[in-house]
Amino acid sequence: MSTSKMKVEGPLTGKVSIRNVTKVYDPDGANVVALEQFSMEVPAGDFIAIVGPSGCGKSTLLNILAGFDTLSQGEVYLDEEPLALVNKPALPGPSRVVVFQQGALFPWKTVLENVTYGLLKQRVMGKSDAEAKAMDLLARSGNLEKIGGLYPNQLSSGMQRRVEILRALINDPKILLLDEPFRAMDTVNKNTMHQHLLKIYQDNPKTIMFITHDLEEALFLADRVIVMTTRPGTLKLDIKVNLPRPRRREMMASKEYLNLRQQTISAVREEAKKAFERGERELA
Amino acid sequence: MPSGKISLADRWIMKFASINWRGLSAVIGFFLVWQLAVIFEFAGFQEIPSPWQVINTFFSDFLFSDKYWVSWFISFKRVLVGFLLAQIMGVPLGLFLGTSPTFYRLVFPVFEMLRPIPPLAWVPLSILFWPTNEGSIIFITFIGAFFIITINIFDGVRSIKKEHVWLARSLGAGNFRIFHKIMLPAVIPAIAVGMTLGIAVTWNVVIAAEMIASDSGLGRLTWEGYVSSTPPVVIVGMISIGFAGYLSTVIVDIFERRMMPWKYKK
Numbered sequence: 001m002s003t004s005k006m007k008v009e010g011p012l013t014g015k016v017s018i019r020n021v022t023k024v025y026d027p028d029g030a031n032v033v034a035l036e037q038f039s040m041e042v043p044a045g046d047f048i049a050i051v052g053p054s055g056c057g058k059s060t061l062l063n064i065l066a067g068f069d070t071l072s073q074g075e076v077y078l079d080e081e082p083l084a085l086v087n088k089p090a091l092p093g094p095s096r097v098v099v100f101q102q103g104a105l106f107p108w109k110t111v112l113e114n115v116t117y118g119l120l121k122q123r124v125m126g127k128s129d130a131e132a133k134a135m136d137l138l139a140r141s142g143n144l145e146k147i148g149g150l151y152p153n154q155l156s157s158g159m160q161r162r163v164e165i166l167r168a169l170i171n172d173p174k175i176l177l178l179d180e181p182f183r184a185m186d187t188v189n190k191n192t193m194h195q196h197l198l199k200i201y202q203d204n205p206k207t208i209m210f211i212t213h214d215l216e217e218a219l220f221l222a223d224r225v226i227v228m229t230t231r232p233g234t235l236k237l238d239i240k241v242n243l244p245r246p247r248r249r250e251m252m253a254s255k256e257y258l259n260l261r262q263q264t265i266s267a268v269r270e271e272a273k274k275a276f277e278r279g280e281r282e283l284a
Numbered sequence: 285m286p287s288g289k290i291s292l293a294d295r296w297i298m299k300f301a302s303i304n305w306r307g308l309s310a311v312i313g314f315f316l317v318w319q320l321a322v323i324f325e326f327a328g329f330q331e332i333p334s335p336w337q338v339i340n341t342f343f344s345d346f347l348f349s350d351k352y353w354v355s356w357f358i359s360f361k362r363v364l365v366g367f368l369l370a371q372i373m374g375v376p377l378g379l380f381l382g383t384s385p386t387f388y389r390l391v392f393p394v395f396e397m398l399r400p401i402p403p404l405a406w407v408p409l410s411i412l413f414w415p416t417n418e419g420s421i422i423f424i425t426f427i428g429a430f431f432i433i434t435i436n437i438f439d440g441v442r443s444i445k446k447e448h449v450w451l452a453r454s455l456g457a458g459n460f461r462i463f464h465k466i467m468l469p470a471v472i473p474a475i476a477v478g479m480t481l482g483i484a485v486t487w488n489v490v491i492a493a494e495m496i497a498s499d500s501g502l503g504r505l506t507w508e509g510y511v512s513s514t515p516p517v518v519i520v521g522m523i524s525i526g527f528a529g530y531l532s533t534v535i536v537d538i539f540e541r542r543m544m545p546w547k548y549k550k
Contacts, residue, residue, distance in 0.1 A: 066454060092454040106466070107546050110546075121461065151549055
């Protein structure tokens with residue numbers, strides 16, 4: 001056994017199949033190919049990190065899965081059921097919740113109101129049950145129940161992001177889609193957030209697709225790291241991260257980690273360089 | 285004595301220490317220079333009353349005069365009616381402009397054609413159009429706030445974070461819910477900005493309109509002071525208008541705090 005992760009018994013849901021997905025944007029006739037023939041299989045319960053230069057179509061992919069965007073070619077399946085097809089794009093739903101980079105907590109709602117929002121809108125339970133469930137979840141996530149009555153702008157950005165992840169998790173999504181959620185944070189905060197996320201994943205392993213352009217972060221958190229090419233986004237490298245869980249910071253000095261880093265870093269650099277050069281060309 | 289408590293005397297000392305002494309002396313200096321300028325008849329000050337005269341006039345002729353307080357009431361009423369009409373029409377219009385591209389394409393050009401016309405340029409037309417003076421003054425007041433409010437709401441709708449709408453959909457909210465649970469709270473800050481700017485403009489406009497086209501209100505009172513060569517009345521009028529404007533801003537501010545508790549809790 002290379003991983004010590006506890007898999008939950010029984011059928012785990014959240015298997016994603018992305019098959020030959022192409023996305024062409026057409027602003028004013030300039031065909032921009034964001035994704036080209038992108039395919040990948042995500043087994044249920046895997047933590048996948050997707051790395052690539054800006055504009056490589058990472059967010060497009062996430063938006064297609066979440067139902068915020070359409071696809072031009074190809075298909076996406078969730079647990080063998082069609083999720084997004086060309087003529088039938090996915091609808092947004094609680095099975096796939098996104099946590100965004102800039103944060104999207106509703107500023108006019110308290111933490112508790114934000115977290116219970118999904119449960120109440122989907123009418124899965126009444127207000128008092130939803131609040132009890134939310135308080136329980138907040139309490140189990142590092143004594144956050146104390147901040148239930150606060151508004152998001154009273155919290156630090158790290159706290160906001162934790163609440164946001166919980167707001168997604170309380171709906172028990174099949175996939176958690178994280179779009180560079182820790183991008184704007186300093187290293188110390190980021191490390192704390194990594195620990196929180198890993199704990200959440202360990203307590204309740206479900207499919208996570210984590211977008212970042214921080215390679216170290218990707219290798220530290222994920223079971224598998226996908227490196228994407230610069231636009232048009234295709235799969236460049238698919239690396240399995242055989243580091244044991246629970247992950248600890250010290251592992252980043254281990255031979256295995258350094259080895260993985262060596263393998264991936266040149267691929268990422270290559271694509272970043274291409275993206276940069278294209279940017280120069282486009283500006284010229 | 286428990287360490288957390290502060291005695292009343294200490295409290296007064298703290299208050300005393302926190303007074304902006306520089307600002308206070310500048311205010312006193314302002315009135316002093318004014319008084320001296322009048323006493324020594326500086327150039328231009330021959331006709332200007334001294335602060336002392338203004339205070340005397342206020343206490344003898346205005347404080348207990350019904351006519352003075354009626355002027356307050358009338359101007360306030362005009363501002364309130366014009367402002368509320370502008371809100372009632374401007375907020376929905378801004379929401380429609382921001383949400384419906386078809387409506388935007390249809391209405392916005394006309395809106396943009398009329399928007400640059402200053403409210404006071406409407407005075408003559410307004411007098412011709414409306415059967416009563418009161419109607420035309422309220423109309424001009426309304427015009428002053430209406431465009432500002434509408435354009436602010438419109439901007440507010442367009443700057444709603446798409447992530448908020450997306451998230452609400454992911455979490456299970458339907459179209460109607462998105463509108464009143466996401467769009468409305470999201471534009472509340474824009475409504476507040478519209479209120480702040482709107483109330484300031486309405487006071488500007490109502491005073492000018494009263495001077496031109498009315499026989500009542502604080503603007504008229506000030507103008508009459510000029511026409512009847514009683515300069516202290518002019519200054520009583522000016523100060524009253526300033527105070528009325530300030531009072532309205534305070535009231536609007538209280539409303540805004542109520543509307544957006546999340547903005548003011550720290």
